Amino acid sequence: MFPDEGMEEEAVLKELRKKTSEDLTFDSGKILGSMCTYPHSLAIRIVGEYIDRNLGDPGLHVGSQKVEMEAVQMLSNLLGLERGYGNIVSGGTEANIMAVRAFRNVSSVEKPELVLPESAHFSFLKASEMLGVKLVWAKLREDYSVDVRDVEDKITDSTIGIVGIAGTTGLGVVDDIPALSDLALDYGVPLHVDAAFGGFVIPFARALGYELPDFDFRLRGVKSVTIDPHKMGMVPIPAGGIIFREKRFVEAISVPAPYLAGGKVWQATITGTRPGANALAVWAMIKHLGFEGYKGIVGRAMEVSRWFANELKKIPGVYLIREPVLNIVSFGTKNLEGVEEELKRRGWGISAHRGYIRIVMMPHVKREHLEEFLRDLQEIVAGVNP
Ligand SMILES: Cc1ncc(COP(=O)(O)O)c(C=O)c1O
Structure with missing residues (x-):
């Protein structure tokens, strides 16, 4: 409903914060399947x-x-x-x-x-x-x-x-x-x-x-x-x-x-x-940033992608769709939908839209987030596909 009277700014902000509290945020490290990231300051x-x-x-x-x-x-x-x-x-x-x-x-x-x-x-x-x-x-x-x-x-x-x-x-x-x-x-x-x-x-x-x-x-x-x-x-x-x-x-x-x-x-x-x-x-x-600045950002993303791809290969029942070319790593597993659902329930921002789960190593995705994700994935795959 369009309000008759306006609210105080602080009250508006408070309501908005509450409403958006269910959003995933990039700085939480939980968004792994997006090509966007937290922008530069x-x-x-x-x-x-x-x-x-x-x-x-x-x-x-x-x-x-x-x-x-x-x-x-x-x-x-x-x-x-x-x-x-x-x-x-x-x-x-x-x-x-x-x-x-x-x-x-x-x-x-x-x-x-x-x-x-x-x-x-x-x-x-x-x-x-x-x-x-x-x-x-x-x-x-x-x-x-x-x-x-x-x-x-x-x-x-x-x-x-x-x-x-x-x-x-x-x-x-x-x-x-x-x-x-x-x-x-x-x-x-x-x-x-x-x-x-x-x-x-x-x-x-x-x-x-x-x-x-x-x-x-x-x-x-x-x-x-x-x-x-x-x-x-x-x-x-x-x-x-x-x-x-x-x-x-x-x-x-x-x-x-x-x-x-x-x-x-x-x-x-x-x-x-x-x-x-x-x-x-x-x-x-x-x-x-210049060429050198972007090179640094891309270098880190490419390295973490290759490390992550190798870690995925160690999980029984998980397979890479193909070796990463850029800073995107996609993998499959049996019962993909079940695995996707459980990963989402645990708060991970991923999707299995084309028959695989895609992880995009954007600058906000750090190794510690991926380590936590790998632990969750291993546990879920072992449980869902015993
Ligand atoms: C290869 C490619 N082209 C085009 C787009 C569309 O870009 P946008 O969502 O910014 O409109 C995307 C988005 O993911 C993309 O990956």
Whole structure:
């Protein structure tokens, strides 16, 4: 019910604290199955200080818009592009929708189709439905990366683009993007790389010596990349990133916004009014942490993932779905649903959505939390699957 009279601030806060007390929090170390994390303190400060900035009306917040564009340039540079075009958006979903929209709009196909791996994120389902683009699913190989030959088989005259994933949602697998790029060039179709998760992992992991393929604009067939600062970038939600190689893709999805207080602009994002503070926080975190700072964060996450994978192998009845590629470890066991239910009852934030339990080694996930989790898991598996 909408209240007639307002309450004191303190009373409102008290009620809210009570209502949200059932939430799991990142700092508790109990959330093991999320790609988000507790944001960096600098980013939180910035969001507080610049909470009123609206990038949907950039004529009013000219400085903030320049900072957003600097953030886009820094992300472009990280992804091997000297000058990129795009936006800091609400997340990977919006970024992927923008990419599909751009591919559709630059094509002149009557019944547009997008070829994408079976492992693709569900945001493409939304893109498909909204944009009238048919999804054509390509099979996975035994290692859960997309079968490039099957992608090739599925390319037709109606194909507006193909998708590769650099860090799948379920397993953190990186597709053979170099081969997909070659295909894209051969067939003259654009390649979108969904690096929503891997974008803030792979460049740093490679610098640390982990063997991972090229996945970004260094490959000529790659025309757009999704990269999310609100995942491994340490920025508060919402903060996604979409980068295009060429301006024409942004132009193809821009509409005039004539009535804004700051003057007429062209808008490519799905959202209209959108938070400037988070874009500023993306800029600030990149400036503050730099390549070396992110390398440190990724290095710890990669190491703990490999340690955790080895510990899992020691538990009878538990098996890895595959060796970890990034900082995601997924495992199976008999009676998975029973095990999941009991883990949840013990307060763990995990799910077994695709036939396995996925643990994402985000910065808030520490070894001591995992040790406790392993003890619980061992006990539960022994009890449920005697
Ligand atoms: C590979 C991939 N793409 C896109 C998304 C969607 O991102 P968001 O939830 O920020 O919209 C996710 C989210 O987990 C993802 O893993």
